[in-house]
Amino acid sequence: MKIYSAAQIYEAINTTIEKNQITSNDLMEFAGTQVFNWFHTRMQGAQVPIHIYCGIGNNGGLGLVLGRQLLHHGYNVHVYVVNFSDKRTKDFLINYDRIKEFKIWPRLLSSGEEFPKMAKEDIIVDAIFGIGLNRETSDWVKDLIKYINASEAYTVSLDVPSGLYPNHAPEDKEAVIESNYTLTGQAPKLSFFLPETGVYMQQWEAIDVGLDQEYLQKTDTEVQLIDKFEVLPLYIPREKYAHKGTYGHSLIVGGSYGKMGAVTLASSACLRVGTGLITAYIPECGYAILQTSLPEAMVICDEREKHIAKIQYDIEPKAIGMGVGMGTDAATVKALKAFLKTNKNRLIVDADALNIFATNKTMLKSVPKGSILTPHPKELERLIGEWTDDFDKLEKAKAFAKKYDVILIIKGAHTITIYDNHLYINNTGNPGMATAGSGDVLTGMLTGLVSQEYDPIKAAIFGVYLHGKAGDLALSGLGYQALTASDIVAHIGAAYLDLFKEPEKPSAEAKK
Ligand SMILES: NC(=O)C1=CN([C@@H]2O[C@H](COP(=O)(O)OP(=O)(O)OC[C@H]3O[C@@H](n4cnc5c(N)ncnc54)[C@H](OP(=O)(O)O)[C@@H]3O)[C@@H](O)[C@H]2O)[C@@H](O)CC1
């Protein structure tokens, strides 16, 4: 799903108006009606008090359309205008007049006034600011936002939780609405998926607000949300006359004394994702461990007992996963440096290999084009330095990926793959995956996909999706706490099968 920038949304609004020869208020009426339908379907006339807080821009205008329609259908509505500026928009004013047709005079809230009384069973609609927020709000509006958050009433935000900027983090973390449900216009916004700003909402849903389909389809976006629809076309089917050689030989280089599990996990994930052959290159101490725990894998041992000191082998791998459990011993650093001088294979770089690169940046220049780096946030910071906020982090990460011509996968709740100035935001996975070794599993999966000749960017997008999906499917019967990295490996097959499952059809009972 495309994620449009605020500028593109405004352009879509203008295009829609011009092309269809409608007024901006016609569009607002359509959007407000869609939002009303959402409420009406769920509330079915229930008389729970609904408190609508409207700003003075078009987000507030939308709140007023919703308020009028709810009143028209007999709901128990209280409308407030958060009067933070005199620059009311045209469509706000039209709808401010129209709501008075219902003999309702919205209460104007301004500095120094007592805020409305609300019970925690009530519903709040947050239409204070939308994507037009462009500076820090005044203190009394911040106080109102804190007051709304403290009410504990179920809060539905229109378009975005008020206080969230379209392109940077809030200055004051408390001056943002904590929304239970965000009904967003047409498509989600980037801030919904970043750790610092995603926390302001529990759930979101995109509502068709009538923007011009042709514009939306032909407009390229820098950011995409990745779900099944996006990954299905990337899948490479298995061929009848294939043999194990067809699907590539993968090599996992890693492990050190006390950290052999990382290699075992990565290697088994690599097999499960479909590689034809797998070899693990490990220090001597891991030999029995690997041969016992994973009989399908072949093993090449380093001459050293506890860590890798020379990366040398006589196989021809299609892709190499590098770094899991490897440690950063001086001999290992030397071995990696020497290896990079001759290596032509694409690498999937993780964990200690990333840490070694972070302190020896010149080594990054020897990483083959199209290699994949998979840092978690701490490893990323070591590579790109500190950032001021998540948006700044993305800019720095993009510059890094470009400079070294690599695919950068920033792991997290919504893992973000960065390549060629594009961001692919993954939408599978769950907090149960915040557990030891789940990153090692991802490294193995990506190595196995590149070995099967998935183009590296496709391997990254597809692999991250499949990894999260396997984690989601593993939850059943386990729950977040009990999920382990091995469970993710065990569900890679189910994640593949799920790709081809048809969405459940509503039952005859539900249709009535
Ligand atoms: N047009 C349509 O048909 C449709 C519109 N839609 C809806 O419109 C929303 C965008 O509306 P919007 O552009 O009017 O901006 P909004 O977020 O309401 O802010 C209002 C104004 O406040 C100002 N301002 C900013 N920061 C401030 C601050 N800290 N303290 C005080 N003032 C501040 C700033 O104006 P400024 O003072 O900078 O000139 C800003 O313009 C969008 O999110 C969606 O919900 C959709 O439903 C689709 C159909």
Ligand SMILES: Nc1ncnc2c1ncn2[C@@H]1O[C@H](COP(=O)(O)OP(=O)(O)O)[C@@H](O)[C@H]1O
């Ligand atoms: N809250 C979460 N929601 C979804 N996925 C998560 C969450 N926390 C972690 N993950 C995923 O789990 C993996 C953790 O990787 P990493 O930190 O490298 O683990 P390890 O080093 O133990 O192998 C990443 O793929 C990340 O995206």
Ligand SMILES: [K+]
């Ligand atoms: K809002």
